[in-house]
Amino acid sequence: MVLGCAIQLGIPDVIHSHKQPMTLSQLVSELKLPPAKSDAIHRLMRLLVYSGFFATTNTILLDENQQGYYLTPSKLLLKSEIPNLSPYVRAIVSVNPWQSLGDWFLGNETTPFETAHGAPMWEFFHQNLRFNNVFNEAMASDSQIMCLVVKDCKEVFLDMDSLVDVGGGTEIIANTILAAFPHLKCTVLDLPHVVANMPDTQNLKYVGEKDISEILQMASEMFQAQAHIYKHALSYANCMVLSCAIQLGIPDVIHSHKQPMTLSQLVSQLKLPPAKSDAIYRVMRLLVYSGFFATREFLDENSESQQAYVLTPSSKLLLKSEIPNLSPFVRAMADPVMVNPWQSLGDWILGNETTPFETAHGAPMWQFCDQNPRFNNVFNEAMASDSQMMCLVAKDCKQVFQDMNSLVDVGGGTGVIAKAILAAFPHLKCTVLDLPQVVANMPDTDNLKYVGGDMFHSIPSADAILFKHVMHNWSDEDCVKILKKCREAIKDNKKNEGKVVIIDIVLDRDEDEDEANMTEVKLIYDVAMIVLLTGRERTEKEWKKLFLEAGFMTYKITPLFGIRSLIEIFP
Numbered sequence: 001m002v003l004g005c006a007i008q009l010g011i012p013d014v015i016h017s018h019k020q021p022m023t024l025s026q027l028v029s030e031l032k033l034p035p036a037k038s039d040a041i042h043r044l045m046r047l048l049v050y051s052g053f054f055a056t057t058n059t060i061l062l063d064e065n066q067q068g069y070y071l072t073p074s075k076l077l078l079k080s081e082i083p084n085l086s087p088y089v090r091a092i093v094s095v096n097p098w099q100s101l102g103d104w105f106l107g108n109e110t111t112p113f114e115t116a117h118g119a120p121m122w123e124f125f126h127q128n129l130r131f132n133n134v135f136n137e138a139m140a141s142d143s144q145i146m147c148l149v150v151k152d153c154k155e156v157f158l159d160m161d162s163l164v165d166v167g168g169g170t171e172i173i174a175n176t177i178l179a180a181f182p183h184l185k186c187t188v189l190d191l192p193h194v195v196a197n198m199p200d201t202q203n204l205k206y207v208g209e210k211d212i213s214e215i216l217q218m219a220s221e222m223f224q225a226q227a228h229i230y231k232h233a234l235s236y237a238n239c240m241v242l243s244c245a246i247q248l249g250i251p252d253v254i255h256s257h258k259q260p261m262t263l264s265q266l267v268s269q270l271k272l273p274p275a276k277s278d279a280i281y282r283v284m285r286l287l288v289y290s291g292f293f294a295t296r297e298f299l300d301e302n303s304e305s306q307q308a309y310v311l312t313p314s315s316k317l318l319l320k321s322e323i324p325n326l327s328p329f330v331r332a333m334a335d336p337v338m339v340n341p342w343q344s345l346g347d348w349i350l351g352n353e354t355t356p357f358e359t360a361h362g363a364p365m366w367q368f369c370d371q372n373p374r375f376n377n378v379f380n381e382a383m384a385s386d387s388q389m390m391c392l393v394a395k396d397c398k399q400v401f402q403d404m405n406s407l408v409d410v411g412g413g414t415g416v417i418a419k420a421i422l423a424a425f426p427h428l429k430c431t432v433l434d435l436p437q438v439v440a441n442m443p444d445t446d447n448l449k450y451v452g453g454d455m456f457h458s459i460p461s462a463d464a465i466l467f468k469h470v471m472h473n474w475s476d477e478d479c480v481k482i483l484k485k486c487r488e489a490i491k492d493n494k495k496n497e498g499k500v501v502i503i504d505i506v507l508d509r510d511e512d513e514d515e516a517n518m519t520e521v522k523l524i525y526d527v528a529m530i531v532l533l534t535g536r537e538r539t540e541k542e543w544k545k546l547f548l549e550a551g552f553m554t555y556k557i558t559p560l561f562g563i564r565s566l567i568e569i570f571p
């Protein structure tokens, strides 16, 4: 979606026309966007640089620190050049059939496309001219890239007189072959509405023979770039296929089986008709490739070797019977309510709403959740499943929570984390501060008290103040305001020593390899904060700036929770 947005805005073309590395401000001004959108463009580009679609270099402009963007294989996305794969990326915006994969397994339609749209793809296109066009352009762009190589394939096409291109569509490939091999008689066979009104083709020109190694070299580079683009254009498929496996209960069924499970055992346990067996095999093949399952060879009762599925550490975290269970997180991220705002990213940059979520749904996320009990439930379960992971570790953090007597969890919601900390450190007095409507009717206990209030107004005094997943929802200015309130709350404390504990993402901590593997998900989270809310993820330098501005002197970052770190700051 982010790549689709960059194409919609014409970012590759603008950088190409600039003819030299282009700074962020040049890019924003060339795109004729208001300066207020500059930060969002910076963060989108940061993700796209990470995924290899653009690169940066220092420019010779006044400020040495200015980075200039230039094109990488994203050259294949230029609207002015051939091949141009932009239409392909832009066409892949119909994610609905992928979201219907699980329902299709359980239903009777021929394809998930039909489950989602009520008609098979070809019929749907016939009735939907806009999408028919979008799709034909995408397929044509896909053909362009092949055409560049086909013309050099003498060995394939020279020793024949006639050729039928079955399902040849708008006959781009056929035209190219004819141009290179004019002796051929070529026929394109496709559905009537596809070939209706297509003009007859002419034999045009002959292209000289090239050395095969030269073709291979050129082709390999170009098709690598194409595969890179397609991998990203289709990457939502990974989310949908994983979500489908969870919907069907595949991890649970393999877990209950207690030993490696063959395809036929799996299909029969899932109570699916044998006709769906091939589709399950292919869905599982993709999930094995992406590390969610593994296969083992074992001998069955007839001593014949069989392939069977087992769980991996990742799918063990998706079991509904266990804690932690991240299934609700996956299901929420695959939900149309969460996916649609990503498709509105480009429209939002060109429009006036506060977030792409609002562009897609007409209301900010908190308001939408208030009005949609179904989605509110799905989302809350996702956030709770995310918290389960941290609770397991928090109880071992003696050096963080042992030497204090009182703790306020600001924005602590219904107190999930506070309760987990109290279970491990029962000597603490805990207070959860959240908005009055969130903590209304929450029962106080001996050492856990709920306070309805506003953290911008006042924070109860305590030895330590905790913010889990709160700061990343707010702008720098708001974070400094909140942190200043914390200083007052800690100062009020008689011992006059204390700290603020923040649990959130820290970007750019990729000095060790484990951390580096997490960079992509952190950068995606940052763009998610643009798409869903108005917050941001921060580098250590950006965090430090906030702390200093709010009057804190020292801080310590411990990367305790995978993508999230524990940050302690001291007055």
Ligand SMILES: C[S@@+](CC[C@H](N)C(=O)[O-])C[C@H]1O[C@@H](n2cnc3c(N)ncnc32)[C@H](O)[C@@H]1O
Pocket (backbone or CB within 6 Å): 383, 387, 410, 411, 412, 413, 433, 434, 435, 438, 453, 454, 455, 456, 467, 468, 469, 470, 473
């Ligand atoms: C993203 S949630 C985090 C919940 C919890 N800390 C967790 O990690 O699951 C942000 C919380 O901040 C609360 N919140 C928003 N504005 C607030 C304010 N002005 N004062 C106190 N809490 C606020 C929300 O009600 C919500 O519970």
Ligand SMILES: COc1cc(O)c2c(=O)c(O)c(-c3ccc(O)c(O)c3)oc2c1
Pocket (backbone or CB within 6 Å): 365, 366, 469, 473, 525, 528, 532, 533
């Ligand atoms: C990838 O999608 C995610 C991932 C997350 O981790 C969060 C998250 O942590 C969060 O607080 C919120 C959030 C949502 C609505 C609100 O009104 C609010 O105050 C916070 O959204 C998220 C969305």
